[in-house]
Amino acid sequence: MRAPVDEPIWYAYPGMVAVVTAQYEGEKNAMASGWHTYIGSSPGMYGISVNKETYTYKMIEKSGVFGVNFLPGRCSELIQALGTHSGRDINKFEEFNIQSEEGLKAEIPILNDAYFAYECKVHSMSTLGDQEWIVGEVLQRYRDKELFLRNGMPNLEKLDIPLHIGKSSYRILNSKAEERQHAFDSKAD
Template sequence: MKNVMASGWHTYIGSSPGMYGISLRKETYSHGLIEKSGGFGVQFLPAHRSELIQAVGTFSGRDIDKFQHFEIAYEDGVTVDVPILLEAYLAYECKVVDIHTCGDHDWIVGEIKQAYRDDELFLDEDTPEFSKLHIPLYVGRSTYLVADNTLQKKVHPFYLDK
């Protein structure tokens, strides 16, 4: 069974090997699918798709086929049985390596087995080209800010006097 969901708490947590963590409540449909399959996908969609991000985080896959209902195009992952959204500018296929309970959520850690990236939207390996890529930033209560080329850059080097 395939599903898509939104996670308000997630992060890249290691690079040798690449690891990614997501936070989910145990009772969610997605949590059960991840436990059963041993894998999950991480998808990053551009800001103009924030309404879709909110929708897939609002409705449960127990009740509707979100891929059909929201007309989400995807391809199957190549190393982990997860859908890879065609609109994602960055995506990871992850194999679960640890699940740790933290309060009312589980912290699910996966090793990144495959990565996808639209190189035309990045200046180098890590820096988005904000004149081309607008990134949604979830701030709670169905609200998103947009990171784009209007962002201010602040550099704060600190040096210790010897």
């Protein structure tokens, strides 16, 4: 039975973890972020939550740009490693053999393994609790069209999506997961 809880615990799992990339003065970094979302479409905006003390935050603050990369299920161990090691201590691109290409519109790495990615220019940064909410205007999108259906949905026959269920555990969403179709009413408020 559900009951009130007084402890400061959080629940938002399972969820997709994005890999946020940054670059400044030739140095690159990548970190896992479970707190992120698209915000608007005209213009396209994407938001990420980053602790102000992180190496990634400092690079984004100085460069004014960041990348958001979505990696397939086979990369869940890399995603976890990127979320548990600091770029201050190691070069994650060398240590984890991360392959990337330079963004088309911003000086940020776009990960070769990403099936979808954004290049973003910082629009605003706000302190919310112990996190910085960074909103970026989407400058460029990348998509592996072979992994998506014509309707824009992921093709789970070809793509496994890692879902973080908490701590260092992941479940893989693929075609074996049950699908339920529901009527869509575009007039709903």
